[in-house]
Amino acid sequence: MARKLAAGNWKMNGTGASLAEIEALAKAYPNPGCDMLICPPATLLSRLSERTSGTTIKTGGQDCHAATSGAHTGDISAEMIADAGGSHVIVGHSERRADHGETDSDIAAKTAAVWRAGLVAVICLGETLAEREAGQTIDVVASQLSGSVPDGADGDNTVIAYEPVWAIGTGKVPTLDEIAAVHADIRSRLKARFGAAGDDMPILYGGSVKPSNADEIFGVADVDGALVGGASLKAEDFGGIVAALERA
Numbered sequence: 001m002a003r004k005l006a007a008g009n010w011k012m013n014g015t016g017a018s019l020a021e022i023e024a025l026a027k028a029y030p031n032p033g034c035d036m037l038i039c040p041p042a043t044l045l046s047r048l049s050e051r052t053s054g055t056t057i058k059t060g061g062q063d064c065h066a067a068t069s070g071a072h073t074g075d076i077s078a079e080m081i082a083d084a085g086g087s088h089v090i091v092g093h094s095e096r097r098a099d100h101g102e103t104d105s106d107i108a109a110k111t112a113a114v115w116r117a118g119l120v121a122v123i124c125l126g127e128t129l130a131e132r133e134a135g136q137t138i139d140v141v142a143s144q145l146s147g148s149v150p151d152g153a154d155g156d157n158t159v160i161a162y163e164p165v166w167a168i169g170t171g172k173v174p175t176l177d178e179i180a181a182v183h184a185d186i187r188s189r190l191k192a193r194f195g196a197a198g199d200d201m202p203i204l205y206g207g208s209v210k211p212s213n214a215d216e217i218f219g220v221a222d223v224d225g226a227l228v229g230g231a232s233l234k235a236e237d238f239g240g241i242v243a244a245l246e247r248a
């Protein structure tokens with residue numbers, strides 16, 4: 001049985017002033033009925049990790065290089081994220097696949113790097129609007145799943161996030177039946193490949209999740225939580241999503 005996780009991806013947003021939001025979140029949810037994770041920009045990770053130490057809020061990175069260290073200007077390694085207090089790393093977000101040309105095999109290598117550092121990989125998958133309209137959603141997501149998730153994935157080291165590209169930051173959300181179909185397909189492929197461990201990996205939905213739609217999304221089978229962008233920046237909004245996940 002997968003643990004429930006409310007994860008926030010701040011993307012390229014936030015400065016030191018934003019840390020107050022997380023203190024408010026920690027105060028409002030001292031003992032949440034789900035796991036909470038915030039992935040701020042790399043500039044804030046260490047400060048955020050210090051502020052959340054002693055709370056139930058976990059922190060993580062938004063990407064990492066596959067190598068441990070070396071001549072890779074502008075990159076950071078999974079070991080550096082661990083050193084800054086992070087426990088998770090998002091890999092394969094569609095914005096990195098699009099902006100940086102990351103392929104499934106790049107993402108598999110990054111995932112292996114995350115595990116090497118003893119951290120949890122949050123592996124993102126999702127179809128574009130053109131792929132959905134062409135009826136290719138299940139095939140695209142299945143192919144990303146098989147190419148991006150290395151052997152050795154289990155419920156302790158891996159979280160899967162299904163994020164339709166066209167639902168990110170747009171206010172558009174698939175129907176509950178559409179979400180259910182993709183999550184069921186991901187779950188059955190995880191079980192076929194990883195056995196019982198496939199049942200333990202949380203599968204998050206991401207894309208325009210808000211307090212107002214979280215209850216219905218969390219009511220869908222095999223939705224174990226959310227990967228939240230815009231609504232993770234304010235404690236009140238993210239708290240509303242945490243509360244919905246607690247109720248689910």
Ligand SMILES: O=C(CO)COP(=O)(O)O
Nearest residue numbers: 009168169207208229230
């Ligand atoms: O991309 C996302 C999280 O990784 C989702 O972003 P929004 O919640 O802003 O749609």
